[in-house]
Amino acid sequence: xxxxxxxxxxxxxxxxxxxxxxxxxxxxxxxxxxxxxxxxxxxxxxxxxxxxxxxxxxxxxxxxxxxxxxxxxxxxxxxxxxxxxxxxxxxxxxxxxxxxxxxxxxxxxxxxxxxxxxxxxxxxxxxxxxxxxxxxxxxxxxxxxxxxxxxxxxxxxxxxxxxxxxxxxxxxxxxxxxxxxxxxxxxxxxxxxxxxxxxxxxxxxxxxxxxxxxxxxxxxxxxxxxxxxxxxxxxxxxxxxxxxxxxxxxxxxxxxxxxxxxxxxxxxxxxxx
Ligand SMILES: [Zn+2]
Numbered sequence: 640x641x642x643x644x645x646x647x648x649x650x651x652x653x654x655x656x657x658x659x660x661x662x663x664x665x666x667x668x669x670x671x672x673x674x675x676x677x678x679x680x681x682x683x684x685x686x687x688x689x690x691x692x693x694x695x696x697x698x699x700x701x702x703x704x705x706x707x708x709x710x711x712x713x714x715x716x717x718x719x720x721x722x723x724x725x726x727x728x729x730x731x732x733x734x735x736x737x738x739x740x741x742x743x744x745x746x747x748x749x750x751x752x753x754x755x756x757x758x759x760x761x762x763x764x765x766x767x768x769x770x771x772x773x774x775x776x777x778x779x780x781x782x783x784x785x786x787x788x789x790x791x792x793x794x795x796x797x798x799x800x801x802x803x804x805x806x807x808x809x810x811x812x813x814x815x816x817x818x819x820x821x822x823x824x825x826x827x828x829x830x831x832x833x834x835x836x837x838x839x840x841x842x843x844x845x846x847x848x849x850x851x852x853x854x855x856x857x858x859x860x861x862x863x864x865x866x867x868x869x870x871x872x873x874x875x876x877x878x879x880x881x882x883x884x885x886x887x888x889x890x891x892x893x894x895x896x897x898x899x900x901x902x903x904x905x906x907x908x909x910x911x912x
Contacts, residue, residue, distance in 0.1 A: 640712075640713050640809075641695065641711045641715070642695070642807065642809040642811065642812065642850075643692075643694070643695060643774070643806070643807030643808075643809070643812075643847060644812075644847055644850035644851040644853075644854050645854060646692050646695050646696075646697065646711065647692055647851045647854070648851060648854030649697065649711070649716075649717060650690050650691070650692050650697060651854075653690055653697075653717060653719065653742070654689075654690050656719040656740065657687050657690065657699075657719060657736070657740070657742055658687060658688070658689060658690060659686055659687065659688075660686065660687050660736035660737070660738055660740065661684065661685065661686045661687075661736055661737040661738075662679075662682050662683055662684070662685055662686075662687070662701075662734055662735070662736060663683065663684070663735050663736060663737050664683070664734075664735045665679040665682075665683075665732065665733065665734050665735070666732070666733045666735075667731055667732045667733070668730065668731040668732075670731055670749065671749070672712070672731065672746060672749050672750070672751050672752050672753065673712060673749065673750050673751060673752040674752045674753075674754075676732065676753055677707075677753055677754050677755040678755070679707075679734075679755075681703070681705055681755065682701050682703075682705060682707060682755075685701040685702050685703050685705070686701065686702045687699055687700070687701060687702075688700045688701065688702050693761070693767060693770070693773070693806075694767075694770050694773075694802065694806035694807055695710060695711070695806070695807060696708050696709065696710050696766065696767075697709040697710075697711070697717075698761070700758055704757055704758050704759065705755060705756070705757060705758065706755070706756050706757070706758045706761060707753065707754075707755060708753060708754045708755070708756060708761075708764070708766065709744075709751070709752075709753045710751055710752050710753075710766075711746075711751050712746060712748065712749070712750030712751035712752065713748050713750045713751075714746055714747040714748045714750070714751075715744065715745070715746040715750075715751030716744070716745045716746070717742060717743065717744055717745075718742075718743045718745065719740055719741070719742055719743075720740070720741055720743055721739060721740060721741070722735060722739050722740065722741050724741075726743075727743070727745060728745075729745045729746060729747045730743050730744070730745045731744055731745065731746055731749065732744040732753070754766065769802075769803055770802055770803070770806050771787075771801070771802055771803050771804045771805045771806055772805055772806070773805075773806060773807070774805050774806065774807055774808060774843050774844060774847055775844060775847060775848065779805055779840060779843075779844070780840060781833065781836045781837035781839075781840045783840075784799075784804075784805070784836045784839065784840055785831070785833060785836040787804055788804070788828045788829050788831075788836075789829050790829060791827075791828035791829050792827055792828065792829065793827075793828055793898070794824060794825045794826065794827065794828065794897050794898070795817065795822060795823075795824060795825075795826045795827070795828045795831060795839070796813050796814070796817060796824035796825070796897050796898075796902055797828070797897055797898040798828035799813050799816070799817075799839070799843065800813050800898070800900070805843070807847070808843055808847075810878075810900050810901070810902075811875065811878045812843065812846050812847060812850065813902075814875075814877050814878045814902055814903050814904065815842075815846045815875055815876060815877060815878055816839060816842040816843040816845075816846045817839070817842075817904065817909065818876055818877045818903075818904060818905060818908065818909060819842040819845070819846065819876070820835065820838040820839045820841075820842045821838070821908055821909055821910075822835055822838070822839060822909055822912075823904065823906075823909045823910060823911050823912075824895075824897060824902045824904050824909070825895070825897065826911060826912070831912075832912060835912065877892050877903040877904055877905060878903050879903065880892045880903060881893060881894035881903055882894075885905040885907065885908060887905070887908050888905065888907045888908055890905060890906070890907045892904065892905055893905070893906055
């Protein structure tokens with residue numbers, strides 16, 4: 640499933656190709672995605688002014704104050720191809736522009752979805768209204784985290800993966816940032832020391848920023864017809880490494896299940912505090 644860094648990388652790949660493009664037509668395969676597709680007619684003859692990310696959503700802002708919102712689901716991919724290039728398998732939506740380019744949405748499992756919203760009303764849209772802060776913005780600070788978790792009795796790992804607290808910290812990035820911060824994933828969320836909240840915030844930002852940077856080197860893959868997500872080759876210190884020696888202390892990494900998700904940690908480097 641694409642996580643925040645992957646969505647950020649997709650957007651970085653799309654931006655130079657479609658910013659300023661004027662939409663002329665939209666066609667689809669006739670198959671529904673997770674929800675029925677929106678009526679695109681309000682976007683026709685409009686230029687795309689910018690492309691942004693909020694949580695794991697792509698936001699295509701159009702000049703008439705409308706925003707096309709898109710979630711990639713499990714297997715969604717965007718590719719920019721010339722209009723004459725043949726349709727490929729699992730291609731469900733095609734946006735055609737006046738410059739002869741097309742933006743193709745391909746999705747094998749069709750869990751992705753799209754919607755329309757006035758740009759000014761995005762914060763109140765049901766998909767966004769209850770979302771927590773963006774992890775890479777200054778809003779996500781140690782004070783913020785400590786405060787929002789002050790009554791939270793779940794594990795710290797589940798808490799940082801909760802979209803109402805902070806968006807975009809998936810299972811891999813939660814495990815990795817807790818390891819770097821030396822915090823046990825099962826520790827009760829409101830029981831951390833102030834310094835631990837600060838360390839955790841710092842490492843969540845670093846882990847995500849590093850993943851975005853790693854993805855940036857393979858941006859071109861996203862815009863080719865056969866784009867492969869090579870950025871997943873990014874190496875992990877604990878994730879997926881149970882029973883293997885910790886890279887710091889050489890003791891074995893352990894795997895436990897928290898909130899139904901596999902969690903990896905080093906009991907020696909991540910003791911209870
Ligand atoms: Zn260790």
